[in-house]
Structure formats: C-alpha cells, structure tokens
Amino acid sequence: MENNLFTGTIPSNLGKLQRLQQLLLYGNRLSGQIPPSLGNLSQMYSLFLAINRLEGNIPSSIGNCQNLQMLELSQNRLTGIIPKDVMSFSSLSKHLNLSQNSLNGSLPxxxxxxxxxxxxxxxxxxxxxxxxxxxxxxxxxxxxxxxxxxxxxxxxxxxxxxxxxxxxxxxxxxxxxxxxxxxxxxxxxxxxxxxxxxxxxxxxxxxxxxxxxxxxxxxxxxxxxxxxxxxxxxxxTNVKKHGRPKAFKIGIIVGSxxxxxxxxxxxxxxxxxxxxxTSDSFSTSSRVDGLLRISYYDLYQATAGFSSGNLIGSGSFGSVYKGSLQQGKERLVAVKVLELEKSGASKSFAAECRALRNIRHRNLVKILSYCSSIDSKGNEFKALVYEFMENGSLDSWLHPEIVEVNTLRTLNLLQRLNIAIDVSSALHYLHNHCETPVIHCDLKPSNILLDNDLTAHVGDFGLARLHSGKTNDILQQQNSSIGVKGSIGYAAPEYGMGGDTSTHGDVYSYGVLLLEMFTGRRPTDDMFKDDLNLHNYVKRALPKQVLQIVDPVLLAKGEIERDEESIAAPGKEEEDDDDNDNHNEIEQQKDNKNFISCRRGSNKMVKGIISALQIGLACTAESPTGRMNMSKVSRELQLIRSVFLG
Structure with missing residues (x-):
C-alpha cells in the first residue's frame, strides 16, 4: 500500500495477520504511533513505514519479529530512545534505517x-x-x-x-x-x-x-x-628548547x-x-561539492516510485523520470537514474558532478542535485537531478508521433533558427569559455531540451564522454578502442577510425543536427546508403533544388511557396533585394508570438535556409581542421536571423 495518500493511523489489528511477511506503508501521510501489535507478526521479514508522519516512540515489541531482515522507519517524527530490542536482530541482514527522525539518547x-x-x-x-x-x-x-x-x-x-x-x-x-x-x-x-x-x-x-x-x-x-x-x-615539528628560543616564541605567536x-x-x-x-529537520538534503545532495526516498517519492508513467526517456547509462520535489516549494525536475551494472557508469557519475557544477550557461541544462545512496532493496543507487524542460526534446518536435491532429507539434522557420543559435552558443561556451574545454561528444536532437519558451538547452553530457583535463581516467577510457564517442550518424568520421575526441568532433555533430533541422531527415534515414549520406544529399541539392529537400512541414505551414522561381539567379538576387524588401511582410500572429507569415517574402526565407544549410555542410566537412569553429557558426547564424527579420 506504499506511495498513496492514506491518512489516519496504522490499524492495530494488522497485528492479527499472523502469516504476514511484508508490510509496505511507506510514502503516505499516516500519523499517530506505531502499533505495538506489529510485534506479533513473527513471520514478517520486511517492515517499511518510512516517509510518513508517525510520532512517538519505536515500540520495543518490534524486537519480537525475529525473522525481520529489513526495517525502514526513516523520515517520520519519531522520538525517544532506540529500544535495545531493535538493535538485537540477528536476522537483520539487509538494512536498518531510522534516519530523519528526532530520536535521542545513546546508541545502544x-x-x-x-x-x-x-x-x-x-x-x-x-x-x-x-x-x-x-x-x-x-x-x-x-x-x-x-x-x-x-x-x-x-x-x-x-x-x-x-x-x-x-x-x-x-x-x-x-x-x-x-x-x-x-x-x-x-x-x-x-x-x-x-x-x-x-x-x-x-x-x-x-x-x-x-x-x-x-x-x-x-x-x-x-x-x-x-x-x-x-x-x-x-x-x-618538535623544536628543541636551546635552539633559538626567540624565533621559537615569535613562531608561536604568529601561529596562534x-x-x-x-x-x-x-x-x-x-x-x-x-x-x-536544522532549518529543515525532516530533509535529507546536504550540500556537497557545491551541489545539493538529496536522498533516495526524496527521489522515490518525487517520481511515484520511479513509475513507468513518469518515464520520459532513456540514455546510454540510465533512464530519465519526471518528478516533483517537495523541498520548500514544489519544483518539477528530471531525474536520471544510472544503471550501475553498465561498465563505467559509476565512475562517470562522479566526473559529471564535478564538471557540471562548474559550468553555467543559459543554453545548458542545469544540474540541481544528485543522489548517491542505497535503494529500498539495499542496492547501490546513483542519480542526477536536472531542471525539468516542459517541451521535451528537439527530437520529439522534428519527428513527432502523430497521436491526434490537434496534438501534433511542429516548429516554424524562426523557431528553428533560434534553436540552432541557442545550441551553437552553448557549444561556443563549452569549447572556448570554460577553464578547460569541455567536449560534449554526443550532440543530437534527443539531447537538446526545450523549455516553456522553446529556448534550447543542451543536456546529457554522456557521462564517460565528458572530457576535461581533470578527468584523465575518463578521457583514456573514451579514447580506447572500446570507448563510445557518440551516436551513429552524429559521431565524427575520425572517431570511427580511433581518433581522439576534440572540439572538431562536436562541430561535426552540430553540422549534422543543423542539416536535420532544416531537411527533417535523420542521418540514419533508410534512404542513406552506399555513398549517399545527409551531407551529400544536401550538397547535391544546393542551391536551386533546395525546395526539394527542405522539411515538408515548413512548406505545409505556408511559410515558403513551393515555387522554383522564388530562387533567383545569383546575379539577379542582389538586384532585386531592394524591391523585394519593399514588399516583404513578416507579421507576428497574435496567437503565436513566433509564427512567421510571409506573403511575398519567400525569396528571403529560402535564401536564409540555403545559408543555414551551407553552414551545416561546412561543419560536416570530412577533414576535422576544415570545419568551422562554433564562434563563427554562432555569428553567421545570428546574421541570418537578422536578415530574415529585416
């Protein structure tokens, strides 16, 4: 009956259930005292009453449960001493948790x-x-x-x-x-x-x-x-009395x-x-290494027991759950639970904590807290807690699953430009403005999260893929033959040949992302085989056949006319710019602040798409040193947006 909203007291007649082996009532709002009659349950091996509002003493009769293996009474309002009988369980083989109460006296x-x-x-x-x-x-x-x-x-x-x-x-x-x-x-x-x-x-x-x-x-x-x-x-160190007593006295004074x-x-x-x-006597939170550390049960309660209904994604080393933390005020969070049986997950957990606590940028997902504890089964448990992004991942917007027509989510041209600029700004910061350059190594749409205003935040640093000068052990693992350095389709080609990780690899992944954003095609699309890939697909179409490869969603929105004449010859484009600017109308719709309505502005919009795709091609060049750096990418995209907005 755990993790419900039960109130009132624990019925004393539960003690009549002589064959009861497990009693799980944790995560409710139960009050009153623990019934002494629970001591009659001689066959019980698990008693979980944690995370309630129980008060009073721990009944010594619990000591009669001689088959008890796990006793969980944490996060209540229990007082008094710890009964000696509770400390005499030779059967307790897993765990005894009495934390987060107001117990006093000595430890028996x-x-x-x-x-x-x-x-x-x-x-x-x-x-x-x-x-x-x-x-x-x-x-x-x-x-x-x-x-x-x-x-x-x-x-x-x-x-x-x-x-x-x-x-x-x-x-x-x-x-x-x-x-x-x-x-x-x-x-x-x-x-x-x-x-x-x-x-x-x-x-x-x-x-x-x-x-x-x-x-x-x-x-x-x-x-x-x-x-x-x-x-x-x-x-x-010991100083002899006859050796320079004056200096010795001065040293004593200075030292004091x-x-x-x-x-x-x-x-x-x-x-x-x-x-x-003492400000929060019932919280397990503590601040370690600059991060707020919280308990397993805080996260268990926040995610409704890590229920499948709160599962919002999975990654290389674990699963991500939506949760609601009740610390001070309610706050939505994303909880990444690591699968510690996977090689490298545990060591990478510490590295990600150390690295992410020192980087701050508006376009990076912020790490709020972490948990390193024991779960309810006595197993090691590690998790990272991030701010929750209401609009999910970029992948879900570029490739939405059609459930109902009214729920289909799509991005217009300006929104895509804004997201591309946000991501480039984050990478520019990681590569050029951190004390030690940080290489993401796994940039892709599913690792880019969108907040309520569709501002993009780069997340999921891939744990062992995180690279800085202070985590040499992780870098060595990453550069080994078995080290994973990205996702198929987004990883730089030199990684596949055993090359070292570098900022150039991130630039390549970003270029693939940019091409995907404006064509709507994944780099792993079935159409890409033999010598055809997303890079070549776009390169062959530019500039005159761009409307044949642009994301159909942009055409469906009516933002761009499917008219080959909208792409003028190179010389004529420059001549007509002044005339076109007099007719372009970019209007802000009242029902959507980011929606663009272009009646005669298709030419300018198509030119913007071509420019963005050309940046994507420059970022996905075969040679690492031939790729653009993120500083230039960011400047070029902002210029495209400025021209686009007139």
Missing part, C-alpha cells in the same frame, strides 16, 4: 548484535554520547551513516574491524581526538566523511586517505598534514594568530552549516 551497545546487517542508517537524529565500540562487531556492514547527530568522544578504533565497509559518514557530530590510522587499511572503503567535527592531529595518508575526492575533513580546524589536495596546514583566524572563519562556517541543517 546491543548494536554489535547486528552481525549480518549490510546497511545501518541512523543519520539526522538527536543521538548523543559516544559511539559504542561494539559497532565493530557488525562484520557484514558495508554502509554506515551516522551523520547529523550529537555524538561525542573519539572515533572507535573498532571501526577498523569492519573489513567490508564501503561507505562511512560520521560528519556533523561533536567527535574529537585523532583520526584512527587503521581506517586507512580498509581496502574496500570508497567514501569517508568526517567533516564538521572537532577532530585534531595528523590526517593519515594511506588507503582511502590517498584520494581527496573520496574523503572530506572540512570543518575540523585542528587537523593538519594529509595529502596536498586537502590543503591542510603542515603538522608542527593564524590559528585564531582560521578558528573564527571555521566557527562562522560551522554556525551557518548548523543553521542550514
């Missing part, structure tokens, strides 16, 4: 009895006291989230006993003392977050500590050393001033972080 020593547990999440509560050393007995633990509590004392040395741990988050607590060096011996540890505590001393440099992108220690003002990428101050300044800055940052975290 009995946590060590969860020897078979894979995932333990008690984050974002009000738990206090020391982390019990018995947690090292959870020998099967792979994911441990304890962030956002009030834990104090030192990090237990027994955590180094968790040989299979992959993800460990202790951030946002009051932990003190040194970081145990033995954590560096955990060979499977891929993510370690110790930020915003009161840790001190030298940061280890072995194991996970060798990777700056895998650890976070910010907000610990007394830490020193570590690898250079952490930008921590060097650790002090610097340390005091750092403490004040860090204190301010910590206060801001604490305020931001």
């Amino acid at each position: 020593q009995e946590v060590g009895k969860l020897r078979n547990i894979n995932t333990l999440d008690i984050s974002n509560n009000k738990l206090s006291g020391e982390i019990p050393g018995t947690i090292g007995d959870c020998s099967s633990l792979e994911y441990l989230n304890m962030q956002g509590n009030l834990f104090e004392g030192t990090i237990p040395l027994t955590l180094a006993s968790l040989k299979g741990i992959q993800h460990l988050d202790l951030s946002g607590n009051n932990l003190s003392g040194e970081i145990p060096k033995d954590l560096g011996s955990l060979r499977f540890l891929q993510y370690l977050n110790l930020s915003f505590n009161e840790l001190e001393g030298e940061v280890p440099t072995k194991g996970v500590f060798k990777n700056a992108s895998a650890i976070s220690v910010v907000g610990n003002t007394k830490l020193c050393g570590g690898i250079l990428e952490l930008n921590l101050p060097p650790c002090p 001033v610097v340390l005091f300044s750092m403490l004040m800055m860090s204190f301010g940052a910590l206060c801001f972080w604490r305020k931001e975290r």
Whole structure:
C-alpha cells in the first residue's frame, strides 16, 4: 500500500495477520504511533513505514519479529530512545534505517548484535554520547551513516574491524581526538566523511586517505598534514628548547594568530552549516561539492516510485523520470537514474558532478542535485537531478508521433533558427569559455531540451564522454578502442577510425543536427546508403533544388511557396533585394508570438535556409581542421536571423 495518500493511523489489528511477511506503508501521510501489535507478526521479514508522519516512540515489541531482515522507519517524527530490542536482530541482514527522525539518547551497545546487517542508517537524529565500540562487531556492514547527530568522544578504533565497509559518514557530530590510522587499511572503503567535527592531529595518508575526492575533513580546524589536495596546514615539528628560543616564541605567536583566524572563519562556517541543517529537520538534503545532495526516498517519492508513467526517456547509462520535489516549494525536475551494472557508469557519475557544477550557461541544462545512496532493496543507487524542460526534446518536435491532429507539434522557420543559435552558443561556451574545454561528444536532437519558451538547452553530457583535463581516467577510457564517442550518424568520421575526441568532433555533430533541422531527415534515414549520406544529399541539392529537400512541414505551414522561381539567379538576387524588401511582410500572429507569415517574402526565407544549410555542410566537412569553429557558426547564424527579420 506504499506511495498513496492514506491518512489516519496504522490499524492495530494488522497485528492479527499472523502469516504476514511484508508490510509496505511507506510514502503516505499516516500519523499517530506505531502499533505495538506489529510485534506479533513473527513471520514478517520486511517492515517499511518510512516517509510518513508517525510520532512517538519505536515500540520495543518490534524486537519480537525475529525473522525481520529489513526495517525502514526513516523520515517520520519519531522520538525517544532506540529500544535495545531493535538493535538485537540477528536476522537483520539487509538494512536498518531510522534516519530523519528526532530520536535521542545513546546508541545502544546491543548494536554489535547486528552481525549480518549490510546497511545501518541512523543519520539526522538527536543521538548523543559516544559511539559504542561494539559497532565493530557488525562484520557484514558495508554502509554506515551516522551523520547529523550529537555524538561525542573519539572515533572507535573498532571501526577498523569492519573489513567490508564501503561507505562511512560520521560528519556533523561533536567527535574529537585523532583520526584512527587503521581506517586507512580498509581496502574496500570508497567514501569517508568526517567533516564538521572537532577532530585534531595528523590526517593519515594511506588507503582511502590517498584520494581527496573520496574523503572530506572540512570543518575540523585542528587537523593538519594529509595529502596536498586537502590543503591542510603542515603538522608542527618538535623544536628543541636551546635552539633559538626567540624565533621559537615569535613562531608561536604568529601561529596562534593564524590559528585564531582560521578558528573564527571555521566557527562562522560551522554556525551557518548548523543553521542550514536544522532549518529543515525532516530533509535529507546536504550540500556537497557545491551541489545539493538529496536522498533516495526524496527521489522515490518525487517520481511515484520511479513509475513507468513518469518515464520520459532513456540514455546510454540510465533512464530519465519526471518528478516533483517537495523541498520548500514544489519544483518539477528530471531525474536520471544510472544503471550501475553498465561498465563505467559509476565512475562517470562522479566526473559529471564535478564538471557540471562548474559550468553555467543559459543554453545548458542545469544540474540541481544528485543522489548517491542505497535503494529500498539495499542496492547501490546513483542519480542526477536536472531542471525539468516542459517541451521535451528537439527530437520529439522534428519527428513527432502523430497521436491526434490537434496534438501534433511542429516548429516554424524562426523557431528553428533560434534553436540552432541557442545550441551553437552553448557549444561556443563549452569549447572556448570554460577553464578547460569541455567536449560534449554526443550532440543530437534527443539531447537538446526545450523549455516553456522553446529556448534550447543542451543536456546529457554522456557521462564517460565528458572530457576535461581533470578527468584523465575518463578521457583514456573514451579514447580506447572500446570507448563510445557518440551516436551513429552524429559521431565524427575520425572517431570511427580511433581518433581522439576534440572540439572538431562536436562541430561535426552540430553540422549534422543543423542539416536535420532544416531537411527533417535523420542521418540514419533508410534512404542513406552506399555513398549517399545527409551531407551529400544536401550538397547535391544546393542551391536551386533546395525546395526539394527542405522539411515538408515548413512548406505545409505556408511559410515558403513551393515555387522554383522564388530562387533567383545569383546575379539577379542582389538586384532585386531592394524591391523585394519593399514588399516583404513578416507579421507576428497574435496567437503565436513566433509564427512567421510571409506573403511575398519567400525569396528571403529560402535564401536564409540555403545559408543555414551551407553552414551545416561546412561543419560536416570530412577533414576535422576544415570545419568551422562554433564562434563563427554562432555569428553567421545570428546574421541570418537578422536578415530574415529585416
């Protein structure tokens, strides 16, 4: 009964269903307390009550469900302590999630009895006291989230006993003392977050500590050393008393001033972080690496359980769903869920986050958030969250599926010119105005999204196809013989011969896109075989037979007359320009601000189409160095539009 709009309390007589094995009520609006009678369900192995409005204590009778493998109570309003009985489940083999509540008190020593547990999440509560050393007995633990509590004392040395741990988050607590060096011996540890505590001393440099992108220690003002990428101050060395005491005292004074300044800055940052975290006590959001990180259940709820009804597309590494996030105010988003079983998807996820957070342009799809967590089945889950584009992809407009006559969507000539300029502006920015040039490598109509005003936004950077100087590992994969460098029909010919990725490859893909926009033909059309391709198809028709290859939709709209005489001889065109300009009427229709009505302006419009197609031909030249650059493409298209609009 999950993900509905159920209200009221959970009926206590559910406890009479003696053979019940699963109870899934998450994602509703249920309130009141958890009925103690649920403890009578001795055969139950899955209890999911997350994302409701439940309050009160966790009933200790739940401990009677000795076959329970998964217990999900996150994102409610539960209070009180964690019952020892709940921490005594030897049967819990998948996950226990109590996060995003208001639980208090200490973490029971009995946590060590969860020897078979894979995932333990008690984050974002009000738990206090020391982390019990018995947690090292959870020998099967792979994911441990304890962030956002009030834990104090030192990090237990027994955590180094968790040989299979992959993800460990202790951030946002009051932990003190040194970081145990033995954590560096955990060979499977891929993510370690110790930020915003009161840790001190030298940061280890072995194991996970060798990777700056895998650890976070910010907000610990007394830490020193570590690898250079952490930008921590060097650790002090022992100074003998008889060696230049005056200089030593001066050093102490200067160091104290610097340390005091750092403490004040860090204190301010910590206060801001604490305020931001407490402002929304029931949200799993946190800001990491400049991006807002949200939870799996936020996305699960936003997309109605990733339902097929919300599926809006699929790509090389995953599927895209429409969703509605309820954070502050409702916001429509597009959620790209990665298929992590595909080779390269997981590594590419981190690279895309790092790269996209540093690029901003009005014609690029904006990344809003990301999720790196565990799904309801205990599997690793990664997703990227983008702003939602109301008008879908350019592909759906160029090649619409006819469902009903009234719903057929088409683009007029000016709209196509505007979209072509938008895309060229985005590529010009990526190639020439980023700190390190970014190569899209998979430009095609389905990766160009249109907002409510039909402004184009380039999206889907292809994950492993994203190229910058800071992601050499991805670049090497991309340049290998098995690396995918684009889509059939749009990929530059040199890629098919093992050539390296370059901005010239993007220009080629853009040229194919431009030809497709004005002819209405895909580069993979069945008519293209042997030596005939979209480039040659257009080249053979220009200029006098252009109306034979132009998209029939433009002719059907009445924007262009199907009249070969509208294309004058080259010399005569120039002579007649002044006369034609006196008769051209380009009127804005009241019912569509972008609709163009041309009564005697066909000549000018056809010339504009010819010019645009010639740019497409120049971009799809066989030689990479013979292609136009995006700076010139953008200027030429804007000139065409200016002439077209008179």
